[in-house]
Amino acid sequence: MYAVVDIETTGGYASGNNITEIAIFRFDGKEVIDSYHTLINPEQRIPSFITSLTGITTEMVEDAPTFSEVAQDILDFTEGCIFVAHNVNFDFTFLKQSFKTLDLSFERKKICTVRLSRKIFPKLPSYSLGNLCGSLNIEITDRHRAKGDAEATVKLLKLLLENDNEQFIDKSLHRNSRETLLPAHLPREQFDALPEEPGVYYFHNHKNKIIYVGKAINIKKRVVSHFSGKQNSQQSQRFMNEIYSVSFERCGSELVALLLESNEIKKHWPAYNRSQKRVVKNYCIYQYTDQQGYARLSVGLIQKFQQTILSFRTAIEARDFLMEAVHEHELCSRLCGLHKSSVLCKDALVSAPCKVCEQGEDSSRYNKKVSRAVLSFAEQQATLAIKQKGRTEEEFGIVLMESGKYLGYGFVPQDVQVSTFEEFKTYIHLYPDNQDVRSIIESYTYKADEASMMYF
Numbered sequence: 001m002y003a004v005v006d007i008e009t010t011g012g013y014a015s016g017n018n019i020t021e022i023a024i025f026r027f028d029g030k031e032v033i034d035s036y037h038t039l040i041n042p043e044q045r046i047p048s049f050i051t052s053l054t055g056i057t058t059e060m061v062e063d064a065p066t067f068s069e070v071a072q073d074i075l076d077f078t079e080g081c082i083f084v085a086h087n088v089n090f091d092f093t094f095l096k097q098s099f100k101t102l103d104l105s106f107e108r109k110k111i112c113t114v115r116l117s118r119k120i121f122p123k124l125p126s127y128s129l130g131n132l133c134g135s136l137n138i139e140i141t142d143r144h145r146a147k148g149d150a151e152a153t154v155k156l157l158k159l160l161l162e163n164d165n166e167q168f169i170d171k172s173l174h175r176n177s178r179e180t181l182l183p184a185h186l187p188r189e190q191f192d193a194l195p196e197e198p199g200v201y202y203f204h205n206h207k208n209k210i211i212y213v214g215k216a217i218n219i220k221k222r223v224v225s226h227f228s229g230k231q232n233s234q235q236s237q238r239f240m241n242e243i244y245s246v247s248f249e250r251c252g253s254e255l256v257a258l259l260l261e262s263n264e265i266k267k268h269w270p271a272y273n274r275s276q277k278r279v280v281k282n283y284c285i286y287q288y289t290d291q292q293g294y295a296r297l298s299v300g301l302i303q304k305f306q307q308t309i310l311s312f313r314t315a316i317e318a319r320d321f322l323m324e325a326v327h328e329h330e331l332c333s334r335l336c337g338l339h340k341s342s343v344l345c346k347d348a349l350v351s352a353p354c355k356v357c358e359q360g361e362d363s364s365r366y367n368k369k370v371s372r373a374v375l376s377f378a379e380q381q382a383t384l385a386i387k388q389k390g391r392t393e394e395e396f397g398i399v400l401m402e403s404g405k406y407l408g409y410g411f412v413p414q415d416v417q418v419s420t421f422e423e424f425k426t427y428i429h430l431y432p433d434n435q436d437v438r439s440i441i442e443s444y445t446y447k448a449d450e451a452s453m454m455y456f
């Protein structure tokens with residue numbers, strides 16, 4: 001027995017909104033056996049844009065029963081039935097949420113007439129209930145009212161059952177309950193094809209635009225976790241509805257997946273990544289020229305579009321590094337901002353009197369020392385290859401840093417002998433260098449096994 005359900009609500013997402021109307025048809029596959037219909041007092045105002053869609057006004061539901069008064073009826077009426085709705089997750093999530101506020105659980109087997117229509121009647125221009133009924137010549141009265149829409153869904157289900165030559169309905173009920181967890185527009189074959197390996201995955205919208213990029217140690221498992229979470233916020237329901245396809249890139253290791261993910265987010269700036277982009281604060285040593293013409297080195301937060309000379313995780317690291325450089329290259333610690341607005345250098349590390357503060361060294365001489373120091377910084381930056389697992393047993397992955405700058409990653413066949421950095425370079429794809437990827441590599445090298453790193 002099927003229970004074909006449609007609800008009307010005060011808004012598009014279950015948290016903060018309530019049900020205003022429900023219609024249920026018990027259908028044995030051939031005929032409607034029984035039906036249930038009631039308006040429900042949502043105990044909140046119905047926004048006018050909802051009223052203009054459904055025709056249900058706040059006044060109409062004022063004297064209707066509340067959900068708690070009809071909850072038992074709904075439980076009884078759907079008991080032992082397969083719960084059917086057009087975009088079943090919407091109706092089911094609302095009901096489940098409403099039962100939950102009464103401390104009642106609501107579990108039913110579900111099928112979704114959107115998903116089944118895509119399989120049984122492929123290549124139709126649209127799968128919204130109205131358009132589908134148009135394409136399939138199903139009469140629909142009282143559109144956007146629970147009874148009218150549920151009645152049309154019964155007729156649609158009947159057509160689906162009659163044309164289900166490949167037993168899609170049976171399969172979706174018996175294979176597992178995951179089917180209805182998938183976003184309504186996502187083809188199951190694409191989900192099935194996801195590998196259980198490290199990599200990056202992409203969700204696309206109906207125009208094939210990337211709307212989310214993520215990285216995972218196990219791509220399939222991670223994608224499932226997007227769909228099995230609570231989908232009752234406005235944002236997550238909209239997100240699920242916008243997903244039309246999923247694609248992926250195998251990476252072999254978590255490090256490469258992190259690097260690719262970072263690059264892809266910067267490149268595509270997907271809508272659903274923007275809201276959760278973490279803020280990474282990093283410090284750097286940067287250079288500028290002051291009004292007297294002196295080259296100044298300074299420690300500060302990394303700014304966008306600013307040319308940084310060296311970057312650090314913390315301000316203390318950056319200052320310590322700069323202090324040593326001041327000592328080694330006979331720079332002026334005042335001009336390097338290492339002590340506050342004092343007139344003369346008093347840094348403990350500077351043993352000799354400061355040539356700028358005490359002897360009035362001119363800017364052209366001083367600036368040459370700064371340039372020499374900056375050049376020496378670059379030499380201290382590591383050139384290394386980090387070895388990682390490949391995408392197959394026949395290869396291994398490599399991540400390359402040259403003079404502290406990220407070059408990119410690639411894969412090298414196991415049977416090839418590579419010994420020089422230049423040789424490694426021929427196997428990689430070049431990617432833009434930035435602070436995010438440097439931080440990813442830095443924290444990897446900090447805790448990684450030394451054996452995976454080759455310095456040149």
Ligand SMILES: [Zn+2]
Pocket residue numbers: 331332333334335344345354355356357358
């Ligand atoms: Zn000085």
